[in-house]
């Protein structure tokens with residue numbers, strides 16, 4: 001009945017959706033922001049710990065949402081570690097392009113490995129109503145990096 | 155006339171469509187219903203043969219359009235068994251009709267110190283206008299509780315009416331999440347005995363049950379055309395004429411005045427007083443056709459068909475592992491909100507969509523109710539129309555079972 005949905009719900013996504021990584025509050029976070037998708041009621045809070053050189057030393061999140069938004073946030077926390085703010089912004093832009101179009105022809109070669117890890121979420125581009133589930137965490141990342149407190153994927 | 159669902163289905167052109175190669179199983183009629191050929195044709199005919207602005211031109215087409223528009227008002231009054239067609243005001247939808255009451259009646263007839271009472275199961279359309287009124291007028295808001303089975307807690311209602319300060323009781327005649335049908339006559343009697351007026355949000359109920367405004371003795375009753383197999387862009391406020399006469403206009407403009415100088419206006423009598431500007435003419439014709447359509451089938455026959463579907467759904471949806479139905483009201487219509495322990499509502503809705511099943515996921519504009527039942531993430535809601543079949547209910551049950559395996 002649902003076989004063609006394995007493209008969207010790949011094993012990686014179901015796994016990260018069920019057992020999100022870095023799913024905790026970072027008490028000593030340097031940056032944090034809330035992401036809110038009022039249409040579906042998805043809500044998350046993202047925490048970043050910065051190293052003295054400005055790189056992201058640790059990332060974590062809390063909240064509730066569907067498998068797609070949870071998996072996306074979980075993969076985000078894994079892929080942004082070690083990045084500078086500029087690199088994290090570039091990754092966020094690339095990911096959003098991937099989620100909306102299914103590919104990312106302009107992606108920086110330097111981000112190839114990260115994009116590879118995020119690839120399982122590319123299937124979402126065929127589901128317009130679900131793209132914002134995948135991008136919520138990334139909007140929130142931008143907000144946190146820019147010092148804003150809230151992001152919305154509306 | 156006996157009810158033949160297959161024949162009914164042939165009246166709805168959209169239902170013969172395939173969605174991604176699968177039969178469309180449309181279970182989101184509670185959000186907006188599909189349209190029968192009769193409604194579509196009536197609107198096309200109006201635009202092709204009888205269209206002009208109403209109440210304005212002394213020529214054949216304008217007179218014909220005016221007649222058609224006023225005929226829709228008469229049909230609506232008959233449909234609701236309203237005491238007087240002058241109490242039927244056409245608005246944009248239920249939301250606007252409730253805002254009209256909050257704005258015109260609430261702001262002018264309620265005094266500070268009085269309260270508006272609504273319930274935990276309301277749609278946001280019957281919550282937010284009262285929040286606005288509270289900010290504006292300083293009236294108190296009281297919220298009557300909903301029991302675990304999803305019914306209005308009548309003891310709580312009695313307690314909250316007791317001090318006589320409640321000026322208006324505003325309650326959904328049928329819940330758009332739990333399907334609960336409220337004991338409206340009883341609520342109206344309780345409200346009136348406590349000196350309050352009563353408004354029913356009939357957005358869902360008017361589709362599923364015969365509404366008798368004279369038996370209900372409702373001060374205000376609203377419903378929305380697009381859920382009753384009619385077009386978008388038209389809703390109804392049915393009010394007692396005595397209230398409309400005392401209420402100031404909601405919007406100002408053309409068609410709602412009897413005379414205007416540059417300094418002041420005299421209001422036209424109701425219902426025109428509340429219908430400023432060019433009204434939804436084609437939509438009124440469509441609503442009229444929708445009312446004729448359901449009336450010809452018979453509201454009792456529609457209700458009986460739905461009762462079969464509800465019984466079927468109660469049997470089939472309650473024994474699926476991991477699926478929890480919200481609410482177990484005794485008197486309920488064909489609306490089922492479900493939470494599962496295996497998938498978030500949105501993931502489940504995406505899955506069901508692939509099986510051709512259209513359901514709504516989220517909190518259905520009733521966030522406080524979801525909070526009340528402890529399902530912050532939302533539910534998947536299946537809602538039935540008169541074209542829903544038992545086979546579709548079975549197919550939904552099967553899909554929910556298979557979805558569990560998918561996410562396992």
Ligand SMILES: Cc1ncc(COP(=O)(O)O)c(C=O)c1O
Nearest residue numbers: 247248249277279330355357378
């Ligand atoms: C119970 C209830 N009230 C009010 C509304 C609002 O209807 P509309 O959006 O047509 O104004 C709805 C439907 O969305 C509803 O189900």
